[in-house]
Amino acid sequence: MKRGETATVHSPRGEPLPGPAGSxxxxxxxxxxxxxxxxxxxxxxxxxxxxxxxxxxxxxxxxxxxxxxxxxxxxxxxxxxxxxxxIDGIDLxxxxxxxxxxxxxxxxxxxxxxxxxxxxxxxxxxxxxxxxxxxxxxxxxLSGDLPPRxxxxxxxxxxxxxxxQHHVQLPAARASILPLVQDWRELQQSLEQETGSAFLRQRQLEKKAELERRLYANGIPTDARGQDVFLQRLGSTEPFAFFxxxxxxxxxxxxxxxxxxxxxxxxxxxxxxxxxxxxxxxxxxxxxxxxxxxxxxxxxxxxxxxxxxxxxxxxxxxxxxxxxxxxxxxxxxxxxxxxxxxxxxxxxxxxxxxxxxxxxxxxxxxxxxxxxxxxxxxxxxxxxxxxxxxxxxxxxxxxxxxxxxxxxxxxxxxxxxxxxxxxxxxxxxxxxxxxxxxxxxxxxxxxxxxxxxxxxxxxxxxxxxxxxxxxxxxxxxxxxxxxxxxxxxxxxxxxxxxxxxxxxxxxxxxxxxxxxxxxxxxxxxxxxxxxxxxxxxxxxxxxxxxxxxxxxxxxxxxxxxxxxxxxxxxIVAGVCLCLAATGWWGVIAPDLASIQTEAELTSSRSAKESFAILKRWTEADRLSPDPWMQLSQFQQAEAERNRDATLLREAIASQQQAIVRDPRNYSGYRLLAGLERRLADWTGDAEAGSRAIQAQKMAIARYPHLANLHLELARYLESAGRQNEIPSIASEALRLDAINQKAGHPDRLLPEADLIWLKKW
Incomplete structure (x- = not known):
C-alpha cells in the first residue's frame, strides 16, 4: 500500500464495513x-x-x-x-x-x-x-508481524x-543480604533479653534502627514470618527476570x-x-x-x-x-x-x-x-x-x-x-x-x-x-x-x-x-x-x-x-477521560503518596518527624491498612523504648484502624492481641488481658489451622489466670503440630520448649 492511501477495513466475511455518510x-x-x-x-x-x-x-x-x-x-x-x-460476543x-x-x-x-x-x-x-x-x-x-516480533x-x-540471575545475581545477593539479616536477628534477640546497661540498650536501639533502614532499602520485611519467606525465596535458584x-x-x-x-x-x-x-x-x-x-x-x-x-x-x-x-x-x-x-x-x-x-x-x-x-x-x-x-x-x-x-x-x-x-x-x-x-x-x-x-x-x-x-x-x-x-x-x-x-x-x-x-x-x-x-x-x-x-x-x-x-x-472519549481522572485520584495519587512516605521515612532523623510523616500517609490513603499498620508499629517501638503506656494505647488505636480497613486478615488481630497483652503486663489492667484473648480468638477464627496462634492464646490465658480454658487450646496446638510433623513442614513446627509446656496441660 502506498503512502497516503487509506486502509479498507472488511467485515469477518470479507465485505467492507459500512460507515456514516461523510466519514x-x-x-x-x-x-x-x-x-x-x-x-x-x-x-x-x-x-x-x-x-x-x-x-x-x-x-x-x-x-x-x-x-x-x-x-x-x-x-x-x-x-x-x-x-x-x-463489538462482538467476545468483547461482551x-x-x-x-x-x-x-x-x-x-x-x-x-x-x-x-x-x-x-x-x-x-x-x-x-x-x-x-x-x-x-x-x-x-x-x-493490518498486515505485518510487529506484535510477535x-x-x-x-x-x-x-x-x-x-x-x-541464576548464575550471577542471586548468589551475589545471598552473599550480601544474609549477613545483614543475621545481624538484625542477633540484635533483636539481645534486645528481647533486656540485659546490659541503659546506655548499651540505647546504642543497640540506634543500631537496630539503622539495620531496619537497610533492610527496608533492600525490600526485606522485619517480621519473622515475612523474613523467613523472603530468605526462602532468596535461597532459591529459579530466575524471575523483571517479575x-x-x-x-x-x-x-x-x-x-x-x-x-x-x-x-x-x-x-x-x-x-x-x-x-x-x-x-x-x-x-x-x-x-x-x-x-x-x-x-x-x-x-x-x-x-x-x-x-x-x-x-x-x-x-x-x-x-x-x-x-x-x-x-x-x-x-x-x-x-x-x-x-x-x-x-x-x-x-x-x-x-x-x-x-x-x-x-x-x-x-x-x-x-x-x-x-x-x-x-x-x-x-x-x-x-x-x-x-x-x-x-x-x-x-x-x-x-x-x-x-x-x-x-x-x-x-x-x-x-x-x-x-x-x-x-x-x-x-x-x-x-x-x-x-x-x-x-x-x-x-x-x-x-x-x-x-x-x-x-x-x-x-x-x-x-x-x-x-x-x-x-x-x-x-x-x-x-x-x-x-x-x-x-x-x-x-x-x-x-x-x-x-x-x-x-x-x-x-x-x-x-x-x-x-x-x-x-x-x-x-x-x-x-x-x-x-x-x-x-x-x-x-x-x-x-x-x-x-x-x-x-x-x-x-x-x-x-x-x-x-x-x-x-x-461520548467514549469523555467517559475514558473521566475514568482516567478517577483512576488518578483513587489509585495513582495514593500510590505516589505511599512511595513518597516510604522515601521520607528512610531519611527521617527524629521520632517526631517520622510520626508526622506517617500521619500524612494515613490521610493521603484512606483505604489502605498499611499506613495504620506502620503507624502502630512505630508507636509500639517508641512505647517500648520509653515504657510509655499512653503511647502503647495509641498504638492499639492505630492497629484497630488497620483492622477496620482489612477485617478478614488474621494478622491484624494477632498484632492487636500482642499489644493488648503488653498493656496488661505494664499496667495490670485485667480488661486489657481479656481484650487480648478476644483478639487472639478472632485471629484463630480467620486462620484456625496455625499452631502458633493456639500457643499464643494458651499463653494469654495463663497470664489472665484462666487456666481452666488452656487444656483444649493446648490439645489443638499439639494436634496441629503433629499434622505439620507428619506432612513434613519443618518451618511450621513449634519449638521444643513450647511443646513441653503445652504437654503439661
Whole structure:
C-alpha cells in the first residue's frame, strides 16, 4: 500500500464495513501508529512485576490506555476519520469478566474487605478490557508481524536476564543480604533479653534502627514470618527476570518457545533455504531457541513444560496435516526439536540448574495443588455469587486452608478458580466462554491452510523500522509508567533493550507468526492455558492479556457485531477521560503518596518527624491498612523504648484502624492481641488481658489451622489466670503440630520448649 492511501477495513466475511455518510477511513499511517502504540502498551508490562498490580505499581499503564482511547476517539470525531470498532460476543464476554470484579469491589464496601487492593485490581481489569478490545480491533486489520516480533525480542532478553540471575545475581545477593539479616536477628534477640546497661540498650536501639533502614532499602520485611519467606525465596535458584514469581516468567517463555518452534518449522518447510545463507538462518534460530529453552528449564515450572509439550504436539500434528507431501521432513524436524530439548536438559542438569527433585517431587506438588483447589472450592461454594473480591483471596482462603497444607497462597493456582474468586459465578462463566473461543479457534486452525501472500508481502526477511522503533518505545514506557517502587534501574532497561535489539536482529531473517499463520498463535494460547490451569496468574494483567490475545485476536464468531457509530466517539472519549481522572485520584495519587512516605521515612532523623510523616500517609490513603499498620508499629517501638503506656494505647488505636480497613486478615488481630497483652503486663489492667484473648480468638477464627496462634492464646490465658480454658487450646496446638510433623513442614513446627509446656496441660 502506498503512502497516503487509506486502509479498507472488511467485515469477518470479507465485505467492507459500512460507515456514516461523510466519514472516511483512517489513513494507513495513523492506523499503523495506533497499532504500534497498542503493542508497546501491552508489551511494556513484560518489564514490570505483574504480581504487584494489587499494590497499584502498574496503575499508570491503565491510565495511559484511558488517555489513548480518549485521544483516538476524539481525533476520529474531530477529523471525520474512523477506525471501525465492531463489538462482538467476545468483547461482551470480556466485559463480563473485567467488570464483575468491580461489582465484587462494590460489595466489599458493604461486607468488609481490603478495599485498597480491590480498587487497584478493579482499575487493572479496566485496563485489561481496553487493551484487549483495542488490540483485537487493530492487530487483525493490518498486515505485518510487529506484535510477535516484539514479544520474541523481549522474551529473548528476559531469558538472558534470567540466566544471569541464576548464575550471577542471586548468589551475589545471598552473599550480601544474609549477613545483614543475621545481624538484625542477633540484635533483636539481645534486645528481647533486656540485659546490659541503659546506655548499651540505647546504642543497640540506634543500631537496630539503622539495620531496619537497610533492610527496608533492600525490600526485606522485619517480621519473622515475612523474613523467613523472603530468605526462602532468596535461597532459591529459579530466575524471575523483571517479575516477582518464576511461574510468570515461565508463562512468557512458553509462548516465546512455541513461536520459535513454529518459525523453525516454517523455515525448513518453506522455500527460504533455497535462497541461500541457510547456515545463518539456522544459527539465528538455534541461538534464541537455546537461550529461551535453557531459561525455561531453569524456572523448574513443570506446568510450563507440560504446556510446551501440548503446544508443540499441536504444531507437529497440524504440520503433518497441512504438508502431507513433506511428512518425513516434518517428523525429522520434530525429532530435532526433541533432541535439542534433551540436550538442553542434559546441559542444565550438568550445570546444576535442575535436579532429580524436579521430577520426583512432581507428585508432592500435584498433591499440594489438590489441597489448594479443595480448600478454594469450599471457600467459593460459600461465596459463590460474587466471589471474595479482587485482591482479597488470601485473607478469605486461610479460614478454609486444610491443616496439612503449608503455603499461605495468594491465589488458588488455577485459572478457573481464580476467575471465580475475582468475579464471582458470572466472571467464571465469562471466562469459560472465552476459553471455549480459544479452543474453538485452535480447532479451526488445526486443518486450516496458511493464507497465501503475494511476493511483495513475504514476511522473511522483514525490513522495516517499526519493530526497532517499537522496542525503543517499550523501553521508554516501562521506565515512565512503572511505579518508582518497582521501576527497573535505567541501566537494566538499557541492557535489556540492547539484548532485545540483538534478538530482533536474529529474528529479522526468520519467519515469525504473522497474521498469515494463525496456527502458532493458537498453539501458544493452548500452551499458556495448560500452564495457567496449574499455576494460576489470572489476576496478573500481562498474563491474562497474553492468553486472550493469543487465542482470540483472530477469532471472529460469525458476522454478528455492533459497530460504534461516529456520534458515539465523543461520548467514549469523555467517559475514558473521566475514568482516567478517577483512576488518578483513587489509585495513582495514593500510590505516589505511599512511595513518597516510604522515601521520607528512610531519611527521617527524629521520632517526631517520622510520626508526622506517617500521619500524612494515613490521610493521603484512606483505604489502605498499611499506613495504620506502620503507624502502630512505630508507636509500639517508641512505647517500648520509653515504657510509655499512653503511647502503647495509641498504638492499639492505630492497629484497630488497620483492622477496620482489612477485617478478614488474621494478622491484624494477632498484632492487636500482642499489644493488648503488653498493656496488661505494664499496667495490670485485667480488661486489657481479656481484650487480648478476644483478639487472639478472632485471629484463630480467620486462620484456625496455625499452631502458633493456639500457643499464643494458651499463653494469654495463663497470664489472665484462666487456666481452666488452656487444656483444649493446648490439645489443638499439639494436634496441629503433629499434622505439620507428619506432612513434613519443618518451618511450621513449634519449638521444643513450647511443646513441653503445652504437654503439661
Amino acid at each position: 472516511a477511513s483512517v489513513s494507513d499511517g495513523r492506523l499503523s501508529t495506533c497499532l504500534m502504540v497498542s503493542c508497546c502498551l501491552v508489551w511494556c508490562r513484560l518489564l514490570m512485576p505483574a504480581e504487584s498490580a494489587a499494590r497499584g505499581d502498574t496503575a499508570l499503564v491503565v491510565f495511559a490506555w484511558c488517555l489513548f482511547t480518549s485521544f483516538v476517539c476524539w481525533w476520529q470525531w474531530r477529523n471525520a476519520e474512523r477506525i471501525p470498532l465492531r 464476554c470480556l466485559a463480563v469478566i473485567c467488570l464483575m470484579p468491580m461489582l465484587s469491589t462494590m460489595a466489599l464496601w458493604l461486607t468488609g474487605g481490603q478495599l485498597r487492593s480491590a480498587v487497584n485490581m478493579s482499575w487493572e481489569w479496566l485496563g485489561c478490557l481496553l487493551a484487549i478490545v483495542w488490540c483485537r480491533q487493530l492487530w487483525r486489520r 516484539l514479544l520474541l525480542a523481549l522474551g529473548i532478553a528476559l531469558s538472558v536476564q534470567g540466566i544471569y 516477582a514469581l518464576t511461574n510468570t516468567l515461565a508463562g512468557v517463555l512458553t509462548v516465546c518457545l512455541i513461536f520459535l518452534c513454529d518459525a523453525g518449522t516454517r523455515l525448513f518447510t518453506g522455500s527460504t533455504l533455497a535462497e541461500g545463507h541457510s547456515w545463518r538462518r539456522g544459527l539465528c534460530l538455534l541461538l534464541p531457541l537455546a537461550l529461551v529453552g535453557y531459561c525455561l528449564l531453569l524456572t523448574k515450572s513443570r506446568t510450563a513444560w507440560l504446556g510446551c509439550v501440548v503446544g508443540g504436539s499441536y504444531l507437529l500434528i497440524a504440520m503433518l496435516l497441512q504438508h502431507p507431501r513433506q511428512r518425513r521432513l516434518v517428523l525429522k524436524l520434530g525429532a530435532c526439536v526433541i533432541l535439542v530439548g534433551l540436550g538442553l536438559l542434559v546441559v542444565t542438569w550438568g550445570l546444576g540448574g535442575v535436579d532429580t527433585e524436579v521430577l520426583t517431587e512432581a507428585g508432592k506438588s500435584l498433591r499440594y495443588r489438590g489441597e489448594y483447589w479443595s480448600a478454594s472450592s469450599t471457600m467459593l461454594a460459600d461465596q459463590w455469587w460474587l466471589g471474595v473480591g479482587p485482591g482479597n483471596f488470601r485473607q478469605n482462603y486461610l479460614a478454609y486452608k486444610l491443616p496439612e497444607s503449608s503455603e499461605e497462597i495468594l491465589d488458588p493456582h488455577n485459572l478457573l478458580l481464580d476467575a471465580w474468586a475475582n468475579g464471582g459465578v458470572l466472571g467464571l462463566l465469562g471466562t469459560l466462554a472465552l476459553l471455549f473461543g480459544v479452543c474453538h479457534q485452535a480447532l479451526r486452525q488445526f486443518r486450516a491452510a496458511e493464507t497465501s501472500a503475494s511476493p511483495a508481502e513475504k514476511d522473511f526477511p522483514v525490513k522495516t523500522r517499526w519493530p526497532w522503533l517499537g522496542l525503543g518505545t517499550v523501553a521508554v514506557l516501562a521506565s515512565l509508567l512503572a511505579s518508582p517502587r518497582v521501576s527497573p534501574l535505567l541501566e537494566e532497561i538499557l541492557v535489556t533493550t540492547l539484548v532485545a535489539g540483538i534478538g530482533l536482529a536474529c529474528l529479522s531473517v526468520l519467519p515469525t507468526a504473522s497474521e498469515r499463520c494463525k496456527r502458532a498463535w493458537s498453539a501458544a494460547a493452548l500452551a499458556l492455558l495448560i500452564h495457567l490451569l496449574g499455576a494460576g496468574g489470572f489476576s496478573m494483567p500481562i498474563i491474562l492479556q497474553l492468553l486472550l490475545l493469543l487465542g482470540l485476536t483472530w477469532y471472529l464468531p460469525g458476522n454478528w457485531g455492533v459497530e460504534l457509530r461516529q456520534r458515539a466517539l465523543p
